Each structure stands twice: as C-alpha cells, then as structure tokens.
Amino acid sequence: MKFSKLVTTPLFALAIGLFLLTSCKSNNRGNVSSKTGVRYNDPTNGGLQINRKVRETPGPGLIAIEGGSFVMGGSLNEDLGYSHDNLKRRVTVASFYIDETEVSNADWLEYLHWLSQNFPEDGKLYYDALPDSLVWRNPLSYNEPYVNLYFRHPSFQDYPVVGVSWEQANAYCIWRTDRVNEHILRQSGVLKDYKELSQNPQTGTSDAFNTDLYLNGQIQGPDVDGRKMPRNTNDPNNRDARRPVRMEDGILKQPYRLPTEAEWEYAALGLIGTTVQGNIEDSRIYPWSGLGVRSGRKSNQGRMMANFKITSGNNMGVAGDLNDGGDITVAVTSYTPNDFGLYNMAGNVNEWVSDVYRQLSYEDFEDFNPYRGHVFMDNQYEDPETRTLAKDKYGRPIKIPSKAARKQTWEELQASKAGDPVAATTYDYDVRGFKDEEENNLYGKTSLVNDKSRVFKGGSWNDRAYWMNPATRRYMQQDESNAMTGFRCAMTMVGNAFTTGRR
Numbered sequence: 001m002k003f004s005k006l007v008t009t010p011l012f013a014l015a016i017g018l019f020l021l022t023s024c025k026s027n028n029r030g031n032v033s034s035k036t037g038v039r040y041n042d043p044t045n046g047g048l049q050i051n052r053k054v055r056e057t058p059g060p061g062l063i064a065i066e067g068g069s070f071v072m073g074g075s076l077n078e079d080l081g082y083s084h085d086n087l088k089r090r091v092t093v094a095s096f097y098i099d100e101t102e103v104s105n106a107d108w109l110e111y112l113h114w115l116s117q118n119f120p121e122d123g124k125l126y127y128d129a130l131p132d133s134l135v136w137r138n139p140l141s142y143n144e145p146y147v148n149l150y151f152r153h154p155s156f157q158d159y160p161v162v163g164v165s166w167e168q169a170n171a172y173c174i175w176r177t178d179r180v181n182e183h184i185l186r187q188s189g190v191l192k193d194y195k196e197l198s199q200n201p202q203t204g205t206s207d208a209f210n211t212d213l214y215l216n217g218q219i220q221g222p223d224v225d226g227r228k229m230p231r232n233t234n235d236p237n238n239r240d241a242r243r244p245v246r247m248e249d250g251i252l253k254q255p256y257r258l259p260t261e262a263e264w265e266y267a268a269l270g271l272i273g274t275t276v277q278g279n280i281e282d283s284r285i286y287p288w289s290g291l292g293v294r295s296g297r298k299s300n301q302g303r304m305m306a307n308f309k310i311t312s313g314n315n316m317g318v319a320g321d322l323n324d325g326g327d328i329t330v331a332v333t334s335y336t337p338n339d340f341g342l343y344n345m346a347g348n349v350n351e352w353v354s355d356v357y358r359q360l361s362y363e364d365f366e367d368f369n370p371y372r373g374h375v376f377m378d379n380q381y382e383d384p385e386t387r388t389l390a391k392d393k394y395g396r397p398i399k400i401p402s403k404a405a406r407k408q409t410w411e412e413l414q415a416s417k418a419g420d421p422v423a424a425t426t427y428d429y430d431v432r433g434f435k436d437e438e439e440n441n442l443y444g445k446t447s448l449v450n451d452k453s454r455v456f457k458g459g460s461w462n463d464r465a466y467w468m469n470p471a472t473r474r475y476m477q478q479d480e481s482n483a484m485t486g487f488r489c490a491m492t493m494v495g496n497a498f499t500t501g502r503r
Contacts (some may be wrong), residue, residue, distance in 0.1 A: 020475075040495045054250030056497045059180050061489075062097035065342050066498045067269050072370070075269060075284055076471035083196035086471050087360040092368050093266045095496050099488035100333035101343045102160040102351065103172065103322065105151055111172055114179065118208050120395070124295065129171065131163035135483040146328070146483075158331040160349045160486040164487050166258075166454045166478035169352050169487040171257040174396075176489065181252045181443055182209040197363055211255075212379070215247055216389050231264075233238055252450035259454050259490035260353040261473065266468035268346065268458065273339025286468055287338040295336070306335055306347030306468055307461050329461050346468035350456040356432045357453040357475035364435040371455075376402040376429045381488045401429040451461030452478045 031050075032039050040050040056172055070093070073086035106132065107110030115126050134147035150156050151163075184228075185191040191209070207376035212221050241374040245251050259267070274282040274289065282289055288305050292295055295303045307326035309315055326334070327350055337343045355361070356373040364372070377399040382390040390398045398434050403416055404427050443450040453475045466472065476485070 013465055015109070021127040034191040038181075039068065049248065051248060051250055054429070056227075056250075056493065056495050057310055059253040059491055061099050062491055063100050063491065065096055065340055066272060067093045067095035067100055067266075069264055069498075070267060070271060072267065073471045075286075076469055077285070078466075079467055085361070086285075086473055087362045089264055089362055089365065090367065091365070091370050094369055095493045095498055096259070097362075097493055098263065098267050098342065099304075100337075100341060100347060102244055102486045102488050104158050104332050105161050105167075106157040108161040108164070108172070109152070111175055114175070123183050127392070131161055131162055132165075132481050135163040145482075150328075159329045160262070160344075162329070162349060162483050162486050163446065163481045164486065165481045166352050168481075169258060170354075173258060173489050177212050177253070180256070181208060181211045181214075184251060184253065185209075185214075185245065188251065207391070210396055211252060211399070212397045213389060213391070214244070215252070215389065217244060218389060222406050239476055252436070254492050254494060255291075255327065256353055256489045258367070258487060261353045261355040261368045263490060264353045264457055265470045267340055267342060270339035270342070270345075287470065288336070293468070300336070304335075306344065306459075308347040308459055308468055309462050309464055311464075321416070326461055345458060347459050347463075347471070348401055348461060349458070349476070350460045350463070350484055351458045352485065352487040353455050353457060355455045355486045356451060357449055357455045357473070358436060359449070372432065372434070374431045374434075376431070378402045395403075403427060403429075421495065430435065448477070454478045 031041060039045055040048055056361055069090060070090045071088050073088045076086060119125050131151055133147045133151055134141040196435055268287050269284055270287050271280055274280050285291060293305055295301060295305055304324035306328050307324045310323055316325055316327045333343050338345055355371060358372060362371055380390040380400045382388045382397040386427060392398055455473050455475050457473055
C-alpha cells in the first residue's frame with residue numbers, strides 16, 4: 001500500500017492523533033494542574049507559579065546525611081559512670097544536613113567582623129558574641145598564653161572555636177542563615193548591591209538582611225531588584241516584570257540550627273559504612289569500625305583516629321613519635337573522616353546539641369526524630385491587618401509564645417488580637433519539661449538539672465577515650481562554656497533527596 005493511501009485510512013489517522021495527544025501531555029506534565037487542567041507559571045492565567053524543577057542541595061559547609069533507623073544508645077556497652085541515661089531504644093532519624101567540620105575560630109571571627117561592620121556603635125552586641133577566652137585559665141596549669149592567642153592568632157584559625165555557650169551557638173546559627181540567604185540573593189542578582197535597605201529609627205542605621213522579613217515583603221529599597229517573572233508573550237509591557245523571591249521558588253535555604261541529640265549520634269556512628277542490603281554487619285563503639293582507637297588500614301596502621309587524653313599525663317604521646325599529636329585541640333579537618341565524611345565526630349572538642357538534658361530521656365521519647373527541648377514560638381505582628389512583622393532594634397523579627405496547639409478559628413484569632421482575656425488559653429508553649437516530674441525549684445538543692453541544662457557529646461582533647469563513644473552524654477547550663485566544648489550546625493532536609501526516583 002502506498003504511503004499516500006496509508007495516511008488517509010481512519011486507523012492511521014487515529015494513531016497519529018493519539019501520538020500527538022500523548023506527546024503534548026508528556027510535555028505539559030508538571031506544568032499543568034492534574035486536578036483542574038489549569039496551566040501553572042502562565043502570566044495570562046493569574047501567575048500561579050509551581051516549581052517542580054528545583055533540586056534540593058545543602059547549604060555551604062554541609063554534608064547530606066541519609067536518614068534511617070538505628071539503636072540510639074546501642075554503641076555504649078559499658079556505663080562506667082552508672083548514669084543509665086541513654087539506654088537502648090530503636091528510633092528513626094529523617095535525612096538531614098550537618099557541617100562537615102566543627103565551627104572554627106576563623107568562622108567565628110567572620111561573625112564578629114560582620115557585627116562590628118554593621119553595628120559599630122553597639123558594644124554590647126559585639127561583647128556578648130565574644131567567646132570566653134578565660135576558659136583556658138587553670139590555677140595549676142600554665143595555660144595563660146591561650147587566653148590571648150588561641151582565638152585570634154592565625155596559627156589557630158582553623159582550630160575549633162571554644163568558650164562559646166549553647167546560647168551563643170544558637171545566635172550564630174541564626175546569623176549564618178541570614179548571611180547565606182543574603183549571599184544567594186546577591187549572587188542571583190536579586191539584591192544588587194549593599195545600599196541601605198530600610199532605616200531603623202531605634203539604631204539610626206540600616207536594618208541588616210533577615211530571611212523572615214524578606215519573605216514577608218518587609219525588606220525594600222533601591223537595591224531590591226526582584227526575580228524575573230515568566231514572560232507574557234502577549235503583553236510586551238510584562239517582559240521585564242519582577243517580584244520578590246518566595247519560599248515556593250526553592251532558592252532560599254532553610255534555617256541553620258544545632259543538631260538534635262539523635263541526629264548527632266546517628267551522624268557520628270556513620271553506620272552507612274557497615275550496612276549491606278539493609279543489614280548492619282558490624283557494630284561500632286566509635287565513629288569508625290573496630291574496637292580500638294588506632295587505625296587498622298595499612299597506609300596509616302597504628303595511628304590514632306582522634307584527639308583525646310590517652311591516659312593520665314599523656315595528651316599527645318612521646319616526642320619523636322607522637323600518638324594523636326594534639327596537646328590541646330587540632331585543626332577541624334584533622335584525622336580521617338567517618339563514613340559520612342564528617343571530621344572529628346569523636347575527640348577534639350565536645351559538641352553542643354539542641355536537646356535539654358534529662359536522665360530519663362530514653363523513657364519519654366518519640367521513635368521518629370526524638371527530641372526534648374521545644375519552646376513553641378510565633379511571630380509578633382506590628383500590624384495584624386497588613387501582617388507586618390514587629391522588629392527588634394537589630395531588625396530581627398520578635399518572637400512571642402504560641403497561643404494554641406492548633407490553628408485558631410478566625411473568631412478566636414480576632415479575639416486574641418483584641419486582647420480579650422476570654423480568648424486566652426492554658427496552652428503550655430514551653431514543653432522542655434514535658435512528662436517530667438522533676439521540680440525546677442529543686443535545682444541547686446537536690447538536682448543540677450533544669451530546663452536550661454543542655455546536652456553535649458563527642459569527647460574532647462582533655463577526655464578519655466570512653467567519652468568518644470557517640471552514645472555518651474553530658475550536660476552544662478546553656479549559658480556556660482569551657483575550653484573543651486564547641487559545636488557544628490545542622491539543617492533540616494526538605495523533601496528527601498535520597499529516595500527520589502526509588503522503587
């Protein structure tokens with residue numbers, strides 16, 4: 001049969017039609033609502049933008065950790081202190097990001113430099129952010145040189161910052177979030193230069209960039225350019241239309257924060273290196289395989305895997321053949337990283353985590369993303385009608401206690417705005433002591449634990465090998481610090497980059 005006759009047959013025409021229809025559908029899939037048929041990202045159709053092409057990536061300095069199930073407390077075979085505060089229980093940790101290294105002195109100096117540049121007249125803000133270098137002082141040790149040299153001397157710039165409290169570490173996480181997002185917007189051309197954004201009458205200076213305020217449309221000025229909207233080919237006047245970046249665009253990063261205790265312990269163990277087809281074939285005492293603290297690899301056999309106090313009076317080994325080589329701390333990229341690629345998850349410095357300490361945390365826990373320490377907060381609005389966020393004198397959103405455990409009805413919301421006492425609820429926004437029978441007024445009398453006691457983990461240069469076990473845990477008050485404790489940041493993973501496309 002000739003081709004000219006073939007194309008005129010009804011069957012062939014039907015096949016061609018089905019092919020073209022299928023082709024069009026496949027090309028529009030993801031760009032058209034599957035429920036209404038309305039096109040997304042079309043300026044002639046209201047401008048609703050749905051972005052399915054964004055690929056989730058970690059923020060600067062972070063490594064992606066594939067989540068999973070593990071036995072929390074399972075690596076601790078001996079409880080030498082008889083504390084019984086991390087008994088075995090199986091939990092699941094969602095995938096997340098965590099810093100490859102501990103936060104270094106250079107990182108903290110960058111933080112201080114930014115504060116001095118942006119708030120030059122505010123001595124208190126800068127002073128409160130300074131690490132406590134006096135943590136090095138010891139009545140029976142000649143550590144005085146470290147008081148002046150450890151933090152600022154260039155030889156120590158890549159060493160972990162110490163003398164920072166849990167509260168200071170959290171303030172750094174908030175600052176880092178805004179600086180990363182500001183840099184992303186400047187690199188993409190949305191923020192063009194460093195002109196003033198908005199004048200703050202309380203300080204007489206311009207407000208610094210803040211992610212929440214930007215997403216709420218409150219950062220405006222000559223340097224805010226905006227993101228190009230999809231072109232409307234039918235309207236030549238709309239070709240250069242712009243709008244602010246939104247959360248839906250997937251450009252800005254989610255907040256940096258301290259890792260939870262479960263996340264930190266999971267990341268430190270690095271069980272991904274011992275997992276075969278869903279089975280863990282080798283238990284671990286430390287972040288590496290084996291029962292000892294020395295490397296078993298031929299290239300580095302016998303060398304220490306971390307920086308710790310080997311025994312009484314031995315912090316680094318014998319001259320000419322040092323063991324770990326660290327009298328105090330060492331650079332944050334020292335030694336071999338664990339199977340997740342994380343450096344110094346054992347030794348060097350202890351690391352703050354976000355959890356409130358309780359000895360019986362293993363009894364009161366959720367088996368998915370376990371965490372104790374929530375204080376639920378909401379934004380305070382300067383103008384509830386326009387949804388304008390209230391700012392403090394540094395241009396940061398003011399947070400207030402949450403008023404309800406669920407979304408309020410419109411009537412309840414209006415009543416609470418009007419200050420109606422009937423609308424007040426008995427909702428407990430501070431659940432750090434949830435299911436906790438201990439009395440806070442016993443602190444300092446029969447207990448040294450209260451709602452400000454925060455967990456730190458990992459062991460330090462001045463600790464014995466026992467404390468390098470990821471399951472060990474100790475605590476300090478959140479406003480305290482010492483020469484053996486630093487931190488690293490984490491970030492929540494949105495979606496799950498590891499399971500996309502799996503069957």
